[in-house]
Amino acid sequence: MTAPLLSIRNLTKEFPVRLGAFGERAATVHALDCLNIDISEGETLSLVGESGCGKSTTGYCVLNIQRPTSGSVIYAGTDIAQLDDDGMRPFRRDLQIVFQDPYSTLNPRMTIGEALAEPILFHGLARKSEIRDRLHQLLADVGLSERFASRYPHELSGGQRQRVAIARALACQPRFIVCDEAISALDVSVQAQILNLLLDLQQKYGLTYLFIAHDLAVVRHISDRVGVMYLGRLAELAPAAALFVQPLHPYTRALLSAVPSTDPRAARTRQRLQGEVPSPLAPPPGCRFHTRCPLARAQCRSDVPPLREVVSGHSVACHAVSSPTATNWEHSPA
Amino acid sequence: MNALLDIRGLTIDIDRDSGPARVVDGIDLTVAEGESLGIVGESGCGKSLTMLSLVGLLPNRIRATGGVADFAGKDLLAMSSEELRRLRGSQIGFIFQDPMTSLNPVMRVGAQIAEALVYQSGMAKPAAMERAAELLELVGIPSPRDRLMAYPHELSGGMRQRVMIAIGLAGSPRLLIADEPTTALDVTIQAQIVDLVRDLKDRFGMSVVWITHDLALIAGLADRIAVLYAGTVVEDSPVDVLFERPTHPYTRGLLASLPTLTDKPMSRLPSIAGTPPEPGRRPPGCPFAPRCALVTAVCTTSVPRLAPVAGSAPGHRAACFVTAGEGAS
Ligand SMILES: Nc1ncnc2c1ncn2[C@@H]1O[C@H](COP(=O)(O)OP(=O)(O)OP(=O)(O)O)[C@@H](O)[C@H]1O
Ligand SMILES: Nc1ncnc2c1ncn2[C@@H]1O[C@H](COP(=O)(O)OP(=O)(O)OP(=O)(O)O)[C@@H](O)[C@H]1O
Ligand code: SF4
Ligand SMILES: [Mg+2]
Ligand SMILES: [Mg+2]
Numbered sequence: 001m002t003a004p005l006l007s008i009r010n011l012t013k014e015f016p017v018r019l020g021a022f023g024e025r026a027a028t029v030h031a032l033d034c035l036n037i038d039i040s041e042g043e044t045l046s047l048v049g050e051s052g053c054g055k056s057t058t059g060y061c062v063l064n065i066q067r068p069t070s071g072s073v074i075y076a077g078t079d080i081a082q083l084d085d086d087g088m089r090p091f092r093r094d095l096q097i098v099f100q101d102p103y104s105t106l107n108p109r110m111t112i113g114e115a116l117a118e119p120i121l122f123h124g125l126a127r128k129s130e131i132r133d134r135l136h137q138l139l140a141d142v143g144l145s146e147r148f149a150s151r152y153p154h155e156l157s158g159g160q161r162q163r164v165a166i167a168r169a170l171a172c173q174p175r176f177i178v179c180d181e182a183i184s185a186l187d188v189s190v191q192a193q194i195l196n197l198l199l200d201l202q203q204k205y206g207l208t209y210l211f212i213a214h215d216l217a218v219v220r221h222i223s224d225r226v227g228v229m230y231l232g233r234l235a236e237l238a239p240a241a242a243l244f245v246q247p248l249h250p251y252t253r254a255l256l257s258a259v260p261s262t263d264p265r266a267a268r269t270r271q272r273l274q275g276e277v278p279s280p281l282a283p284p285p286g287c288r289f290h291t292r293c294p295l296a297r298a299q300c301r302s303d304v305p306p307l308r309e310v311v312s313g314h315s316v317a318c319h320a321v322s323s324p325t326a327t328n329w330e331h332s333p334a
Numbered sequence: 335m336n337a338l339l340d341i342r343g344l345t346i347d348i349d350r351d352s353g354p355a356r357v358v359d360g361i362d363l364t365v366a367e368g369e370s371l372g373i374v375g376e377s378g379c380g381k382s383l384t385m386l387s388l389v390g391l392l393p394n395r396i397r398a399t400g401g402v403a404d405f406a407g408k409d410l411l412a413m414s415s416e417e418l419r420r421l422r423g424s425q426i427g428f429i430f431q432d433p434m435t436s437l438n439p440v441m442r443v444g445a446q447i448a449e450a451l452v453y454q455s456g457m458a459k460p461a462a463m464e465r466a467a468e469l470l471e472l473v474g475i476p477s478p479r480d481r482l483m484a485y486p487h488e489l490s491g492g493m494r495q496r497v498m499i500a501i502g503l504a505g506s507p508r509l510l511i512a513d514e515p516t517t518a519l520d521v522t523i524q525a526q527i528v529d530l531v532r533d534l535k536d537r538f539g540m541s542v543v544w545i546t547h548d549l550a551l552i553a554g555l556a557d558r559i560a561v562l563y564a565g566t567v568v569e570d571s572p573v574d575v576l577f578e579r580p581t582h583p584y585t586r587g588l589l590a591s592l593p594t595l596t597d598k599p600m601s602r603l604p605s606i607a608g609t610p611p612e613p614g615r616r617p618p619g620c621p622f623a624p625r626c627a628l629v630t631a632v633c634t635t636s637v638p639r640l641a642p643v644a645g646s647a648p649g650h651r652a653a654c655f656v657t658a659g660e661g662a663s
Pocket of ligand 2: 015016017029030031050052053054057058100488491492493518519
């Protein structure tokens with residue numbers, strides 16, 4: 001086994017917030033709780049899970065864009081979670097992110113061309129004379145004509161902005177990219193084009209992706225491994241093929257059954273996950289899924305289930321699942 | 335069924351330094367009372383601008399230059415900005431594509447929703463706060479009362495989108511216009527939002543225009559789908575017919591690009607080669623001709639009009655010389 005590109009150890013993030021109609025109560029958002037993952041060079045690891053479960057927070061903390069509350073992220077022998085802005089500088093080029101919200105990350109007063117040229121020139125990746133060609137190549141890669149170089153972010157449609165954000169992340173030839181809902185505003189044909197591009201770059205340069213997305217068909221298509229998150233913790237971590245064929249965690253099963261289909265009739269009769277989404281302001285004790293789980297038992301209400309490897313490479317955090325065959329599904333109403 | 339919204343021949347031009355560039359080129363769309371219309375189309379084809387033009391919110395230097403947009407019998411394009419402002423919220427709920435640019439970053443989300451309610455329905459402030467919490471609950475945000483105090487940046491992307499949805503629904507509008515409202519929502523919450531909107535539609539006869547690229551989502555929500563390409567409607571069809579019998583070559587290309595839960599992982603996905611024409615640079619004939627596999631001589635010289643698809647269900651129309659309308663085989 002080669003050493004992982006990134007080792008994430010006990011990564012935890014809490015946000016202090018004020019609550020109540022007048023902000024009179026202090027409270028804590030438990031956004032991320034003791035996350036452990038190794039990411040190998042050249043792989044695509046996807047994170048899926050309900051809105052608010054901590055996917056973006058994971059991406060930010062791994063890149064130290066948000067300082068984690070505790071835990072470490074080892075990259076190239078260094079714990080980058082401990083570094084300040086200056087310390088991060090040598091790593092920034094290697095570690096890029098496409099933000100979920102591209103508008104807030106593009107400088108409104110810079111043209112698209114300037115925004116793309118900046119990191120290239122800053123990192124000395126091209127000479128001034130080569131920059132024009134490089135820009136055109138980057139824009140073409142994401143399906144935009146060279147004329148976009150002279151436009152401003154507000155003159156672009158939502159999907160065009162999202163593609164500029166992708167081009168900007170690719171501009172510095174990074175080794176690792178967090179793609180946070182990076183293709184979610186694109187029509188399916190452009191989406192296919194970007195997915196093809198990401199796969200090509202991975203083959204050519206061994207790029208590594210942490211891919212955050214809610215579209216499970218897309219996730220299945222491009223991932224080597226998938227982590228399913230629930231309320232700040234990993235519920236299941238498995239090779240993509242195994243996860244979609246044999247989901248083991250009760251939450252994963254519920255999530256997969258909710259996938260809509262393009263058959264209008266099937267789409268209207270699909271299952272729903274029952275129960276309230278618990279709040280990260282006061283996560284339930286024990287297994288955080290127990291309030292909605294069809295298999296929940298006494299132990300689930302008190303003990304946190306550890307993430308255990310039940311088959312080679314396939315880990316599950318559930319008291320009721322000890323092996324792929326002993327899952328107690330017979331008791332499940334689902 | 336009566337048309338609540340009836341758009342005819344809408345054109346929108348961008349005022350560039352080099353002269354005007356046409357971005358929306360004669361769009362016809364109707365939405366009946368209680369109907370939901372899904373809109374899909376290539377990124378940059380003019381979906382958002384079309385919707386913004388209806389409520390008078392087009393950006394600087396972009397103007398609706400032709401056509402009419404009747405809403406309950408009055409032309410939206412001819413209304414004063416004051417009239418439009420009154421309509422927005424109370425009659426037309428609008429959910430913007432970009433939550434971060436339309437939410438006020440320094441105002442707590444509860445206050446933002448309440449402000450909309452006070453403005454639209456003259457509700458008293460405390461009642462509006464109470465209603466704001468209910469709305470957050472309706473869109474599935476946990477601990478809604480506590481979250482009223484959150485600033486937009488303290489919410490996850492999907493929560494911000496749901497705040498936008500809550501604001502769009504706040505005034506119980508007759509028409510909801512939603513511009514990609516669920517791009518950051520996981521399938522379970524998407525399903526919950528779709529249920530909520532369908533319920534409002536069934537109970538109160540709310541009409542819906544829903545822009546999305548998520549074909550599976552729209553399959554479960556829309557009665558009809560309009561496919562846009564380069565500022566024109568290229569296909570308009572009842573939803574089940576569209577998926578059974580996609581007709582326009584662009585629509586077929588879209589459906590073929592869709593990854594499914596059964597395709598071969600890591601394989602190259604088919605995508606439509608080439609790029610769409612830019613505003614002001616559309617080709618003389620069919621706007622899709624340069625990328626179309628079925629292109630014929632007439633396609634490069636004449637513009638195809640939306641016409642019934644021969645042998646298909648009533649109400650299924652496409653703008654294509656080869657697959658629909660006159661000259662179709
Ligand atoms: N403020 C602006 N100034 C100049 N051009 C603009 C402006 N806003 C949009 N455009 C251009 O007008 C075209 C249509 O934009 P619009 O936002 O309506 O696209 P869209 O169909 O909503 O796309 P998407 O699916 O990517 O959101 C695009 O090509 C875009 O570049
Ligand atoms: N700056 C912040 N201050 C307070 N709470 C925050 C902050 N950023 C995120 N949170 C909270 O942390 C939790 C996790 O948020 P995160 O953005 O990681 O979710 P996510 O999984 O990316 O969701 P989505 O799919 O909706 O984008 C949420 O409850 C969110 O409200
Ligand atoms: S640990 Fe218990 S509550 Fe949690 S998923 Fe497993 S069975 Fe359900
Ligand atoms: Mg997020
Ligand atoms: Mg748009």
